[in-house]
Amino acid sequence: MHIDILSLFPQIAAAPLAESMIGKAQERGLVTIRSHNLRDWTTDKHRTTDDTPYGGSQGMVLKCEPVFAAVEQLRTAESRVLLMSPAGRPFTQRTAEELVKVPHLILLCGHYEGVDQRVIDHLIDGELSIGDYVLTNGALAAAVVTDAIVRLLPGALGDAQSAPDDSHSSGLLEFPHYTRPVEFRGWRVPDVLLSGHHAEIAKWRHARALEKTRRIRPDLLAGQ
DSSP states (O other): OEEEEEESSHHHHHHHHTSHHHHHHHHTTSOEEEEEEGGGGOOSTTOOOEEOOTTOOSSOEEOHHHHHHHHHHHOOTTEEEEEEEEEEEEOOHHHHHHHTTOSEEEEEEOBTTOBOHHHHHHTOSEEEESSSSOOSBTHHHHHHHHHHHHTTSTTSSSSTTHHHHSTTTSSSOOOOOOOSOSEETTEEOOGGGGSOOHHHHHHHHHHHHHHHHHHHOGGGGTTO
16 A cells, blocks of 8 residues: 655654554555655745735635646656545544555645635545644644554454444444453452353443443434
8 A cells, every 4th residue: 555645844743653553554565655845836936835825815725827827747647646635524433444455645734724615626625624724734644544544454453353342333332441460459350351252251341341332422322
């Protein structure tokens, strides 16, 4: 899998993705992640990537020229181009499971007041949002999306069952976890987890996951 991230601040996305399991996935050749500076596709001496909006408004808008030039150079027949934007489709675990099947992703990071509408109308394949809030730039969002996708690649996590057991993968929040010691300050690990009875442990975990989801995120149960 290949992921290209286009940003005015490429290191914001690149730095966290070089660490931990995502960094190891790159070292093992499971994925190639490249963060590019949009200024590399400018043609003027000032490397201009943004300008004031027509019609008058606060802030700056990313210009068409460098964005089109960058995407058109990187895009292949297997690419999907997505703009990170607070106005985009909500990014969920299901979205990550869909996108991990795409051989090449190009993530365009919005900045300032956004991008020229012609980029949205004629260049990208869709918009993604990681939540109903606004960040200073889309590079942070691109790093989040990339992390969520890459960890689903076979071999990216140490245990093949880790991703399917995560919160949201089953439609429920994840069940509680415990480790040594068995007792801490009078709080004891539930006996069922010490029993070695796998069927009962699975039953307990499902019940706790359902209980937790009902308490914290009842909206996830609405369609069940």
